[in-house]
Amino acid sequence: MESKNLMYIYGVNPVLEALKVPQALKEIYIAKKRVSKLKExxxxxxxxxxxxxxxxxxxxxxxxxxxxxxxxxxxxxKKTITLDEALNIPLHKNEPAFFLIIDLIEDPQNFGTISRVADAAGVHAIIYQQRRSAGLVPSAWKASAGALWHVNLVEINNIKYAIRALKEHNIKIYGAEAKAEKLYWKSDFTQPMALVVGSEGKGIRQTVLSLCDEVLKIPMKGKINSLNVSVAVGLFAFEVLKQRETL
Known part of the structure; x- marks a missing residue:
């Protein structure tokens, strides 16, 4: 439930994480029967x-x-940031850029879980399209276990514009696609990069895929030929961390 200027989030972990940003909180409501368990x-x-x-x-x-x-x-x-502000983050941290671009993921659970992975893996910003994306709804906050407070979010009108802008800054664009030929761990993730992932049902749109510099896949040995998108993001993200460990 939300209004133009206020939103309700729920669950112990999301609220505890929100308390780390106390200026964002207005009020907390506790059920009478739960007071003793929620004293902390x-x-x-x-x-x-x-x-x-x-x-x-x-x-x-x-x-x-x-x-x-x-x-x-x-x-x-939560306030989102601009693409220009996002581009400055790796510069200030003296790290090669690592952005995550999500192409029309409409499931709030996936949006929240992806945010949790992005926070854990040190992604500099998540870039998503305003229309036809789950965005910052209460169920996404819940699924993120509060991680949405800590990740940088860029909400944009058109992610194809964002991809072109990133490429102008010499950031390589990788697409995660089940039908790709190259395995994801055989690519060089030590360079400035952005990873594009699409919805489970349709994957990355063809017009977006055509802008990727390289398209990669996760090898599948089982009878089910795809992973949940948040699991796929986790595999890619921690491969990035692994390759950059010695930088």
Missing amino acids: LIELAEKNLISVKIVDEAFIERISQGVHQGVVAKIKP
Whole structure:
């Protein structure tokens, strides 16, 4: 549930992570029956001068859209950054660029889980298209276990524009595609790069795939010929970390 300027997130981990950015939190609601189990969260909120309200669980049920664990928080939506700001991040960190471009992933669970992987793997920014993408909805926050607070997000009108802009900055574009010929671990990920992944149902759109400098696949030995997109992102992302370990 959300409004133009406020959003509700739910679940213990997302709310605990939000408390690390206390200026973003407006109020926290705790179900009466869960107070004893959530004392640590309540104490942390009070320490940060965040209002805590004890309410009936039915109130939380109306606001949340999934497993809430007895806690809901009203937050200001996370601010996205511009593509130019994203390009400055690896420069400031003195690291080769590592961006993730997600092509029309509409499942909030996947969007959230991908964000969790991106945070763990040190991706400099996630770039996604405003239309036909899951974006920052409450269920994505829940699936990310709070990681969405810590990743940089670039919301853009057209990811093809973003890809062209990255290429102008000598960032190589890799596409993850099941029908590709080259295995992903045989590529050089030590150079500045961006990885493009598509939705499970349709994969990367052909118009986007045509902009990739190299298309790579994950080898599959089983009878199921594809992985969940967040699992695929994890395999690619940690291969990047492995190759850059000695830089």
